[in-house]
Amino acid sequence: MNEKRFAATASTSVAVRVVPAQALAERESRVRERIARRAYQIFAQRGATHGRDVEDWLRAESELLRRFPHTVAKTDYAFIVFAELPGTWTAEQLVVGVESRRLIISGEREVEVTYTHPQGTRTEKYTQSIFHAMDLPVDIDPSQATASLAGMTLEISMPQLRA
Numbered sequence: 001m002n003e004k005r006f007a008a009t010a011s012t013s014v015a016v017r018v019v020p021a022q023a024l025a026e027r028e029s030r031v032r033e034r035i036a037r038r039a040y041q042i043f044a045q046r047g048a049t050h051g052r053d054v055e056d057w058l059r060a061e062s063e064l065l066r067r068f069p070h071t072v073a074k075t076d077y078a079f080i081v082f083a084e085l086p087g088t089w090t091a092e093q094l095v096v097g098v099e100s101r102r103l104i105i106s107g108e109r110e111v112e113v114t115y116t117h118p119q120g121t122r123t124e125k126y127t128q129s130i131f132h133a134m135d136l137p138v139d140i141d142p143s144q145a146t147a148s149l150a151g152m153t154l155e156i157s158m159p160q161l162r163a
Contacts, residue, residue: 013148013155014091020142021097024104031131035060066130079140081105083154085130096147096156103134103156 038060043053070083081103085094089107097104107130114123140158147156 013150016091016094016096016147016149016154018096018098018145018147018156021099021102021104024095024097024106027095027106027108028104028131028133031065031129034064038064064129066128068130068132070132074138077159079136079138079158079160081134081154081156081158083132083156085149085152085154087128088152089130089149089154091149094147094149094154096145096154098140098142098145098156098158100139100142100161101136103136103158105132105134105154105156106130 035057039053039056042056042059043049046052046056066086068084068086070081073080073082083105085107089109093109094105094107097106109128110125111128112123112125114121136158139161141161142158145156145158147154149155
């Protein structure tokens with residue numbers, strides 16, 4: 001992210017809640033459970049043929065979790081992640097989990113989709129999720145981590161621990 005873009009978005013950014021990574025353990029468990037259920041459905045739909053479990057898992061993961069590009073910057077004092085989120089998310093729908101060498105970006109939101117067909121319209125609601133866990137290459141100070149959302153860019157700044 002170039003400095004002009006950062007300067008333009010800094011004034012319009014909104015703080016995102018930062019919690020200890022272990023606080024997201026239940027959410028991570030729910031995500032893994034949903035992926036496992038979907039992977040099993042895929043396995044069953046293909047005739048319950050064994051030997052493609054990794055492929056089934058990866059397909060289920062790609063169907064249920066929205067991927068998003070992110071870049072990482074390291075300064076002398078901090079480790080910074082810029083994540084370009086898919087779609088429109090609000091700061092209230094996101095939570096960032098941080099521990100000494102791990103970062104979790106998580107979000108859940110209700111999405112409403114309306115289908116129109118000759119018999120009329122039908123509206124369905126479902127939960128859309130993003131979930132990304134990342135191991136960090138340096139020890140950081142979780143208590144000093146901050147996160148902010150500007151448009152579709154989530155910026156997470158994590159100061160490094162000093163020896």
